[in-house]
Amino acid sequence: MVRRLLGEPDLFRVNPYTRAAPRIRLYCVERVEAAERSAEFRAVTAAAVRRSAAARVVARRRLREVLARIAAEPIDVPHLAPRELAALAVEYRDRRDGAPGTVGSADPGGLDRWEVDCLRHQLARYDALLDGLFGGAGWAAAEESLRRRVHAAIAEAYPHLARECERQLSGREGGPPPE
Numbered sequence: 001m002v003r004r005l006l007g008e009p010d011l012f013r014v015n016p017y018t019r020a021a022p023r024i025r026l027y028c029v030e031r032v033e034a035a036e037r038s039a040e041f042r043a044v045t046a047a048a049v050r051r052s053a054a055a056r057v058v059a060r061r062r063l064r065e066v067l068a069r070i071a072a073e074p075i076d077v078p079h080l081a082p083r084e085l086a087a088l089a090v091e092y093r094d095r096r097d098g099a100p101g102t103v104g105s106a107d108p109g110g111l112d113r114w115e116v117d118c119l120r121h122q123l124a125r126y127d128a129l130l131d132g133l134f135g136g137a138g139w140a141a142a143e144e145s146l147r148r149r150v151h152a153a154i155a156e157a158y159p160h161l162a163r164e165c166e167r168q169l170s171g172r173e174g175g176p177p178p179e
Helices: 002-006 029-037 039-072 082-097 110-123 139-157 159-172
Strands: 011-013 024-026
Touching (some): 002 029, 002 039, 029 039, 039 139, 082 110, 110 139, 110 159, 139 159
Antiparallel strands (some): 011 024
16 A cells, blocks of 8 residues: 555665664655545555455454354263373373373372373364464464363363363463462
8 A cells, every 4th residue: 555655765764673674665744644635545445444344254254163163073082091091191291291200200280280281182183173273363262262172071071180171271361270
């Protein structure tokens, strides 16, 4: 819009922050104000507003579709014996952190955290469900919806992990973890 309405800049200056960056384009205030008063500016601005409104409608529709897909997605939590889940969680943590550990070496609450993390990463098909949304409008809401569903399914299948699931969810929201 600037190039269309104002043409070439009145002055170029070296970028004061990074010399490698493109030069800064400067325009006389009078030219800018005159362009803003023109009929062409009003027409270009109106078209930009229409495009922006249409883009918001599309983004809201995509978000609704993704949230519906996430809500309909079955989340099947494997029912494992406590020892089996603990062993898998330790193995998962060892692979992730590269630090060998044992069930007995976990700090209080640590094993619960490892178990929830292990189950969450095995269950959440984040990539497939959130495909095409990353960084786009609604991505954070869609990811949060999926995370809540996964934690709720884990808490239902493993009641002893419900507190850890809630702690992880509240920690992501920036609130204090439950006591």
